[in-house]
Amino acid sequence: MTGAVRTLPPRRLADLRDWRSVRDRLATLWRRSLRFRTILITVALTAATILVTCVAMALVIQNELFTARKDQVLLEAQRATASAQATLDAAVDSTDPAAAQTLMNGIATRLSQQSSSDLIALYRIGPPSPLAPQPFISPAFESSLVTEALRTQVQSSPDLQWWQSVALPSDDGREVPGILVGHQLRFPARDGVDSYELYMGYDLTSASQTLAFVQVLLWVVGLILVVLIGSIAWFVLRSVTTPIADAAETSAKLAAGDLGVRLPVRGEDELATLNRSFNAMADSIESQIKELADLSLVQQRFVSDVSHELRTPLTTIKLAADMINDQREEFDPVTGRAAELLHAQVQRFEVLLTDLLEISRYDAGSVQLELEPTSLAHLAEDVIASMEQLAEGHGSDVRLVAPGGYTPVDMDARRVRRVVRNLLGNAIEHGEGRPIVVSVDSNRDAVALGVRDFGLGMKADDVERVFDRFWRADPSRVRTIGGTGLGLSIALGDARLHGGALAVWSEPGKGSNFVLTLPRDGRPVGASPLPLVPDDEQGGALEALGLTQPISLNRSGFGRTP
Secondary structure, eight states, rough: OOOOOOOOOOHHHHHHHHHHHHHHHHHHHHHHHHHHHHHHHHHHHHHHHHHHHHHHHHHHHHHHHHHHHHHHHHHHHHHHHHHHHHHHHSSSOOOHHHHHHHHHHHHHHHHHHSSSOOEEEESSSSSSOSSSEEEEEEETTTTGSOOOOHHHHHOOOOOOEEEEEHHHOOTTSSSEEEEEEEEEEEEEETEEEEEEEEEEEEEEEHHHHHHHHHHHHHHHHHHHHHHHHHHHHHHHHHHHHHHHHHHHHHHHHHHHHTTTTTOOSSSSHHHHHHHHHHHHHHHHHHHHHHHHHHHHHHHHHHHHHHHHHHHHHHHHHHHHHHHHHTGGGGGGHHHHHHHHHHHHHHHHHHHHHHHHHHHHHHHHHHOOOOOOOOOOOOOOHHHHTHHHHHHHHHOOOOEOOOOSSSSEEOOHHHHHHHHHHHHHHHHHHSTOOOOOOEEEEOOOOOOOOEEEEEEEEOOOOHHHTTTTTTTSOOOOOOOOOOOSSOOOHHHHHHHHTTTTEEEEEEEEETTEEOOOOEEEOOOOSSSSSSSOOOHHOOOOHHHOOOSSSOOOTTTSSSSSOO
């Protein structure tokens, strides 16, 4: 099934793109500019207020103009009607129809002269009579203007005045607003009185023009007020937001490490007080940071100097301890055991001293990488093989899952090997004799290695501090394979030195998972090829196998891959 695809013309596509670009820029400006947002809100609220005010004033003025003009018209019509009725009352009754018609025409002329209306109509009430004057209708008057409701009211109320709003025809063919006023006139007759309906139409064009002028004036004044208020708001906000923007920029520079930036202080108002307080805070921060930096430098030098100074006596003590340990069989059992303890503690002290020297190098920023192409999968195999006896001694079965990571990547092999040994050693020590899985995988940007154990695990608070120096999740727990408490801290430093990352996941009763991610060819590290949170189904399947029973799963599960 095929169909036609409609495309917009190039001009419309360009207009659409321009509109989207303008919309995006306005949205960005709304989010980032306090001045723009405040001015826009001020102008919008001012415009809404002025709009409501102008509409209300226009309605009030319109009502007042109409009421004033209506009262004027009604009073004028009443006077003209009263004058005409007085003329009719003073007239002598005549049986001559011509004289009666002449009287009718004179009354119409008198009404036209005494009022401002040219629209006059006189209709006889009742059946036509040959003796009564014929109805009079001025040339511009249209009989359709008189509604049945108005005629009924006029015929039923001889002493009352009635009116209604109508649309009067104009000379140019348009309709203009007007008022139609109705009365009764009584003509003298031989057999009584003949009553006539009198209608006079009044044009309200002048009131409409006045109203239009007032409305235009209101809108122009309202627009000018909006512009003036917007300009005033911009000026006031500029005087306030400019110092705030300067303070924000200075704060950003201070946060970026430029401790010498300060805010200018002008005047004695609230902003000047704020700037002085900010400068005082910056001075205090700068002095404290310098003190801490000096103290840290002293501590780093102390650790480095002490570590270096201890190297020589430690070497001598180590040689003596080795000689004594080699001859421990010739001593009595107590002395022999003391020789063994001395030899073990001297070795541990040497490891601690080495770690302290490494930490001091990190603190001093003097660590240099020795990069060489290395396969992370093969490196993991070598580390697992070297620690096989240690794992067997703790009852742990270490397995390697390596779907990727065989391609050589530039890394400092000695440091990465140290990281892997540290992670695997911790997994063996805390794995409670359960299986340990080492996973290696890669993608286009990075290679990763994960060490998963199924031991006791750690709480969330412990996970946050696991890379702190000399920290242990359980202080009462004795290290069974040595260690100085600096291994994970050094491992994190090695990972960051490569531009990579070292992350940890752990839950009580489910074990822990450490994932080391290293960039490939200097690329920035994005998503790790290995998930940090392990698959619960695989974990459940592994625990169901027991402590050290053989594992035989597919490529996506556990097991050593070729």
